[in-house]
Amino acid sequence: MTALRIDDLHKSFGGLHVIQGVNFTVEPGERRLLLGPNGAGKTTLFNLIAGDLRPTAGQIRLADEDVSDLPTFRRAARGIGRTFQILTLFARESVIGNVIMALLGGRPQRWKPYGAVAKDPVLRREALEVLARVRLDTLADRPVSETSYGEKRRLEIAMALAQAPRILLLDEPLAGLSKEERGTVSALLAELPRNLTILMIEHDMDVALAFAEKIALLHYGRLIVDGTREEVIADPRTREAYLAQ
């Protein structure tokens, strides 16, 4: 069984072909890095996998199930969790309120029209556990609007973890962080359980290369190199793709 399998995926906007025939597979528990210069189509690929975009052609299989025609929320229910490169938080809520929203998303309880969410002890306890994993439990009741950028980045990750995903899509989890904060985030990424499959887009090579065993290189919507860390680093096309910028 593969965790994720992508077959001949295409996506175009009008006449612009952003993804042109991508194939790859990710095994369960694998940590895969998605590299590529700006405009290579990395985030588009994430959007296709998560379901925010529909492919023009091709198939996406999640644990051997074809999910290509499923809407985003059904894919989430099947175990796809993701973070956004541009912070996508509930700015009016508290830190823990954000995590509670994420926890509720996977439970039938989300349709309950009575009973105050804020007072639910089970949700609160579980949310605190998730927040502890990203070292935000001490800030649980602070409004998101009063947290630092680095804390928001970690909250972004906490929300994806609260979904208890089988496969986690991390879209530049270190974007815009200071050196110190990068250390914190990369340490908590290293602590993630080994049975969680992770696909990551990241430009910080030190962190990204330490994290991923396998790398796929995307260039103008095509996968030009796909292999182990050492193979991809050694491949001359990797250098070309980056130098061409």
Place this chain on the structure above:
Amino acid sequence: MFWINGFLNSFAFGAILFLLAVGFSLIFGLMRVANLAHGALFMLGGYIATSAVGLGFAGAVLVAGAACAVFGGILERTLIRRLAGRELAQVLGTLGLAFIIADQCLLVWSGDPIAQPAPEALRGAVGFGGIVFPAYRLALVALALVAFVGIWALVERTTLGARIRAAVDDREMARAMGIPVSRLFTTVFCLGAGLAGIGGALAAPIMSVYPGLDSEMLPLALLVVILGGIGSLTGALAGSLVIGLVYTFGQMLLPDLAYVILFLPMVVVLAVRPQGFFGRQAA
């Protein structure tokens, strides 16, 4: 004869709808402002034309168009601009303005419908192969087609049009390239409001002008834009044609339910293509 007349009436009504809706669509496409005062501007144009008829029919239409264009420009400069970046506030602002315009029209022109005679030269009928058509309605259809070509040429073939297209695609980029986006907005608002005023003035001989005309026409313009796709010129033409046909034949065949039938094309389009015939899909 019934059918031929029906079609001609549909096309004439569609022509008026086009003049109304195309401005709405352009403004929406460029500025993301749903100008709910558009129906009121249409009615205002009609009223002004009835008062200015002493200048001759063409003169009255031009005066109505110019007055509405100036009014639209002032509106954009004073209200829309002040609310920049707040979509909902802009829409509700134009709605508030629509109430004010309509109420002031009632004050000035009273509550009775005002009929406007068609211009002398177009009062008769034109015969083709034994069938007679009312000349004014034929002229309306021709005028709408001229307007379509004119606006198309303006958008596709002139510098102003190129700037408008650039600003629609990416406002910030256009600004960075030195396009005076702010002046462009005012121009487009003037253009749209002026077209609505001309539409109202041209509609007066077949519909007359009366209180409530604004809120009768506004939803039709919205339907046209929903059908044709926001910001699309061809869409506005196609949508006007469809709504013109559905509305006119609905009135003739099922007068009680003409409004319900209007609902049908919208349901079909939204089910199949929520962005409209010619609308671009949101990325």
Place this chain on the structure above:
Amino acid sequence: MKSPGMKTLGILLLCAAAVPLVLPGPFYLSIATQVLVYGLFAVSVNLIAGYCGMVSLGHAAFLGIAGYAFALLTTSTGWPLWAAIPAAVALSVAAGALFGLVALRTSGLSFLMITLALGQIVWGIAFRYVDLTNGENGISMPRFQGLLASGTGLYYLCLAVTAGCLALVTILAGSPLGASMQGVRDQPRRMSTLGYDVWRIRYAAYVLSAGIAGIAGVLYMLLFRFISPHTLSLTVSSEAVLMVIAGGLGTTFGPVVGAALVVLLKNVASAYTDRWPTLLGLIFLFIIVVVPEGLLPGARRLMRTFGSRLATRRGPTPIPASPIKEARP
């Protein structure tokens, strides 16, 4: 997910219960009852616009559908009140279920435009389908018997219904489903990523909102005993949106406060001028330009700004986030 404010609701309810004892006559009592009826209507608009972020400009359709259905069922077909009331509300819910399928294909400004068009279509039916609706002349109902015949009885009935619905909406707002609605309003994309069916949440809110508007429609008929196409007009839909914005979008008591303001202004103004639409438009512009976050929070902000300008001259007071500024399609 703020605390539901049930205590405040209780205190306000007590105050409202004392109103008939204080008011000088039936005319004022009728205005107080109008506030409750329009307040409930505004609560329904607030549910979809404030909590779910979808501004509807066609809600008068639901008020009117229930109103017409109630009038026709009791007068033409002679149904008893206890049967006509649920039937009328059910019809509004059904209309909401149908319109929702169409309008919720889109969001943002397109949703606003489509609801406006749908509302005008229902208005057109009321206006043109004379055989059913008696067209422009509208439908009158005979006087009611018993409790409903007295102004005080009607007031307390409207108070009970409006307060009950407001309490239910307040409970909903703090519940998981209510939190989902607010999540969908603020971050629809994140919500679907988290496994929420954004469409269904919006649909639930819309249909529920149509139902509450239907209940308001029945109260409307109990109070006025007359309905004409005007009740379904864009003006009435817009007044409801104005009430909600004036009181503060997505706040618990905002809609009722806004309704009180608009109803009072309308009644006061009618003594001096028949230019209500102009006044309505001017109020719209005033609220949107000067206090977009609603009158109460807006007044507080203006006072603070004014006060701080007088006292110190340090810098601008931070302006609290206003829903109307953040609303995006």
